[in-house]
Amino acid sequence: MKLLLIEDNHLLAEDILANLKDQSIGVEHVSTLTDAREKIGVYAYDILVVDLGLPDGNGLDVVRLIKEVDANAGVLIVTARDSVDDKVTGLELGADDYITKPFHMAELIARVRSLFRRKKLKGSNVIEVNELKVDISLSTVSINDQIIEMTKKEYDLLLYFLYNREKMLTKENIAEHLWGDHIDQADSFDFIYTHIKNLRKKLQKGGAKDYIKSVYGMGYKFSTSK
Amino acid sequence: MQSKRTFNLLSRITFFYLIFTFVVFYFNAKLLTKEADEFIDSDLNRRFGWIEGRVEHHLKKGRSIDSLIGGSVSNIQEISSHCKKTDYPITEDITIYHPEIERNLIHRRKVVLVEANGKFYRVSMDKEVQNYYYFRDDIFEYLIPSFIVLVILIVAFNVLLQGYFLRPFRRILEAMQNFKVGGSKEVEKVSTTTKEFVDMQDLFTNMIERIDADYNHLKEYTEDVAHEIQTPLAIIRNKSESLLFSEKLEEEDAKMIKTIYDEANHLSKLGTTLNLITKIENGEFTDIKTLYTIEEIRNQVEAVEELAQLKSLSIEMKLDEEHALNIDPYLFDIILKNLLKNAIRYGTAEGPIKIETTSTEFRISNYGAPLNISKDQLFKRFVKGSESAQSLGLGLALVAKICSVSGLKISYGYERKQHVFLLKK
Numbered sequence: 191m192k193l194l195l196i197e198d199n200h201l202l203a204e205d206i207l208a209n210l211k212d213q214s215i216g217v218e219h220v221s222t223l224t225d226a227r228e229k230i231g232v233y234a235y236d237i238l239v240v241d242l243g244l245p246d247g248n249g250l251d252v253v254r255l256i257k258e259v260d261a262n263a264g265v266l267i268v269t270a271r272d273s274v275d276d277k278v279t280g281l282e283l284g285a286d287d288y289i290t291k292p293f294h295m296a297e298l299i300a301r302v303r304s305l306f307r308r309k310k311l312k313g314s315n316v317i318e319v320n321e322l323k324v325d326i327s328l329s330t331v332s333i334n335d336q337i338i339e340m341t342k343k344e345y346d347l348l349l350y351f352l353y354n355r356e357k358m359l360t361k362e363n364i365a366e367h368l369w370g371d372h373i374d375q376a377d378s379f380d381f382i383y384t385h386i387k388n389l390r391k392k393l394q395k396g397g398a399k400d401y402i403k404s405v406y407g408m409g410y411k412f413s414t415s416k
Numbered sequence: 417m418q419s420k421r422t423f424n425l426l427s428r429i430t431f432f433y434l435i436f437t438f439v440v441f442y443f444n445a446k447l448l449t450k451e452a453d454e455f456i457d458s459d460l461n462r463r464f465g466w467i468e469g470r471v472e473h474h475l476k477k478g479r480s481i482d483s484l485i486g487g488s489v490s491n492i493q494e495i496s497s498h499c500k501k502t503d504y505p506i507t508e509d510i511t512i513y514h515p516e517i518e519r520n521l522i523h524r525r526k527v528v529l530v531e532a533n534g535k536f537y538r539v540s541m542d543k544e545v546q547n548y549y550y551f552r553d554d555i556f557e558y559l560i561p562s563f564i565v566l567v568i569l570i571v572a573f574n575v576l577l578q579g580y581f582l583r584p585f586r587r588i589l590e591a592m593q594n595f596k597v598g599g600s601k602e603v604e605k606v607s608t609t610t611k612e613f614v615d616m617q618d619l620f621t622n623m624i625e626r627i628d629a630d631y632n633h634l635k636e637y638t639e640d641v642a643h644e645i646q647t648p649l650a651i652i653r654n655k656s657e658s659l660l661f662s663e664k665l666e667e668e669d670a671k672m673i674k675t676i677y678d679e680a681n682h683l684s685k686l687g688t689t690l691n692l693i694t695k696i697e698n699g700e701f702t703d704i705k706t707l708y709t710i711e712e713i714r715n716q717v718e719a720v721e722e723l724a725q726l727k728s729l730s731i732e733m734k735l736d737e738e739h740a741l742n743i744d745p746y747l748f749d750i751i752l753k754n755l756l757k758n759a760i761r762y763g764t765a766e767g768p769i770k771i772e773t774t775s776t777e778f779r780i781s782n783y784g785a786p787l788n789i790s791k792d793q794l795f796k797r798f799v800k801g802s803e804s805a806q807s808l809g810l811g812l813a814l815v816a817k818i819c820s821v822s823g824l825k826i827s828y829g830y831e832r833k834q835h836v837f838l839l840k841k
Contacts, residue, residue, distance in 0.1 A: 199647045205654045292650030292684050295657070343722060358661035362681055369723065381726045406670060408660055 333396035351412035475532035584608035
C-alpha cells in the first residue's frame with residue numbers, strides 16, 4: 191500500500207508517519223498544496239490522507255486533482271473544523287471517507303486499511319490471521335473454516351483489532367470507534383469490557399488462540415506474538 | 417408584556433394634519449362670523465344714528481309724533497323726564513311677522529331716548545336684519561362642505577401616497593428582514609430617489625456590512641481556534657497514548673499520563689461541542705426541512721439499544737408516523753442523541769426508557785431518583801446531574817439551544833418516578 195499524507199503540522203505528521211510505518215504501510219509526506227500537486231503528478235498512490243486546512247490553500251483542491259489523475263485512488267479527508275459543509279463538499283468531490291481531528295491513530299489506521307480494501311483489493315476482501323479468517327464482503331468470521339456467530343458490535347470490534355494488529359488500543363479509542371459520540375466514554379468502559387469478554391470467549395470456544403491481551407487495565411492489544 | 421398599538425406614519429401625519437386643518441377652519445369661521453356681526457352692528461348703528469338724528473331734528477322743529485312714525489321708526493312715545501335715562505339705548509333682536517311674504521323675519525330694534533325742547537321721547541326703530549344673518553350663516557354652510565371635501569381628498573391622497581411613496585421604504589424593510597447574518601444571499605438594493613430612504617438604505621447597508629464583517633471575523637476566529645487547538649490536542653493525546661503503553665513506565669507515571677490523556681480528550685470534546693453551540697447560535701445549520709422523525713428515532717435507538725441493555729435498560733417505543741418537525745436533520749440528530757444519552761446515563765432498571773411520539777409531541781422518559789439540581793438549572797451549560805468527570809455538562813444545553821433556534825419547546829418534568837422530556841412545536 192502506498193500512501194501520501196498531506197498535513198501541515200509537522201508534529202502530527204510525524205506521529206502519523208511513525209504509526210503508519212509501524213503498521214508496515216508505505217507512506218510519504220508533504221506539507222503544502224504545491225508539494226502535494228507535484229507528488230500526485232509524478233507518482234501513483236493508493237490512498238491519500240488530506241488535511242483540508244493547508245497553509246497555501248484548501249485541501250479540497252487536492253481531492254479534485256486526484257480524482258482527475260487517478261479516479262481509483264482512495265481519499266480520506268481530515269477535517270478539524272467539524273464542519274458539515276466541508277465534509278459534504280469533500281464527499282461530493284469524490285473523497286471516500288472523512289475523519290475529524292483529533293482522531294485516534296488506531297482509527298486512522300482502520301479507516302485507511304478499510305479504504306484500501308474497498309478501493310484496491312477488490313474480490314479478495316479476506317483478512318487471515320492463522321486459524322482466524324474474516325470475510326469483509328460477507329461480514330463473516332470463521333475459525334478453521336467454521337463460521338462463528340457474532341453480534342455486529344463484536345464483529346466491528348474484531349475488525350478494529352485486526353486492522354490495528356500489534357497496536358495498543360485504549361478503552362477511549364475503542365469506545366469512540368464503536369459508538370462514536372452516542373455515549374460519553376466513562377459510561378462505555380463497562381460495555382467494552384463486556385464486549386471484549388464475549389469476543390474472547392467466542393474466539394476461544396471456536397478454537398482460536400487468545401490473541402486479545404489486556405494491557406495494565408488501560409487498554410487492549412491484538413497480538414499474534416507471544 | 418403588552419405591546420403598544422402602532423400606527424403608520426402617514427396616517428398619523430394625516431390625522432394631525434386634519435386636526436390642524438379643522439382648527440384652522442373652525443377659527444376662520446369664527447373670525448368671519450365675528451367680522452360679519454361687527455359689520456352688521458356698525459352698519460345698523462350708523463343707520464339708527466342717522467334716523468335718530470332726523471327724528472330729533474323734526475321733534476325739535478315741533479312736528480307731531482304721529483307724522484314721524486313710519487318707515488324704520490315704529491314708535492315714538494313721550495315719557496316722564498324722571499325716567500331712568502341710563503336704561504337707554506336698548507338694542508334687541510325681535511321677530512316680526514310679514515303677512516305679504518308669510519314669514520317671520522328677524523329685525524333689530526333699537527330704542528333710544530330723545531330729548532327735544534325739554535321733553536323726553538322714547539323712540540323705537542326697527543330694521544330688518546334677516547338677510548344679514550342669512551349671509552352670516554352662509555359662512556358655516558360653505559366652510560363645512562369644503563372641509564369635508566378636503567378631508568376626503570386628503571384621506572384619498574394618503575392612501576395613494578402610502579402605496580406610491582412608501583413602496584421603496586417597504587421594500588427596503590423587506591430586504592432587511594431577509595438579511596441573515598452569515599447568509600450567502602446579497603441584500604437586495606432598492607432603487608429610490610427619496611433622500612430619507614436613500615440615507616436609510618445606506619445606513620442599513622453599512623450596518624449589514626459591518627455586522628457581516630464582525631460575524632466573519634468571529635467565525636474565523638472560532639474556527640481557527642477550534643482548528644488550531646485540535647491539532648496540538650491530537651498530538652498530546654497520541655504522544656500520551658504511546659507513552660501509556662511504554663514498557664519502561666512505572667505504574668505511578670502511567671496514572672499521571674492517563675490523566676493527561678483523559679484531560680486532552682475532555683478538552684477536545686469540550687472544544688468541539690462549544691464550537692457546535694456557537695455554530696447553532698449563528699444559525700449555520702440551514703438545511704431546514706419537514707423531517708418525519710420515525711425513521712431517525714428507530715435508527716438512533718437501534719444504535720444505542722445495546723448500550724441500554726448492558727445497563728439492563730429496555731427501550732420502549734410508541735411512534736407516530738405523522739410526527740414531523742421543521743428542522744435541520746443534523747440538529748435533530750443531535751437532540752435525539754443527547755436525550756437518549758441522557759436517558760441511558762441516568763436511567764435506572766426500575767422501568768423502561770419510553771419514547772413516544774404523537775402527531776405533535778415527542779416524549780422521552782426514564783426512571784430514576786429525583787434531580788439533585790433545580791429544574792431551571794437543567795438546561796444551562798456546565799451543570800451536571802452527576803459527579804462524572806466524563807460528562808461534559810453540555811448535552812442538554814445543546815438541546816435547549818437547538819430548540820430555541822428551531823422554534824421548538826423543550827420542557828422537563830418529574831412524574832411517577834420518571835424524568836420526562838417533552839419536545840413540542
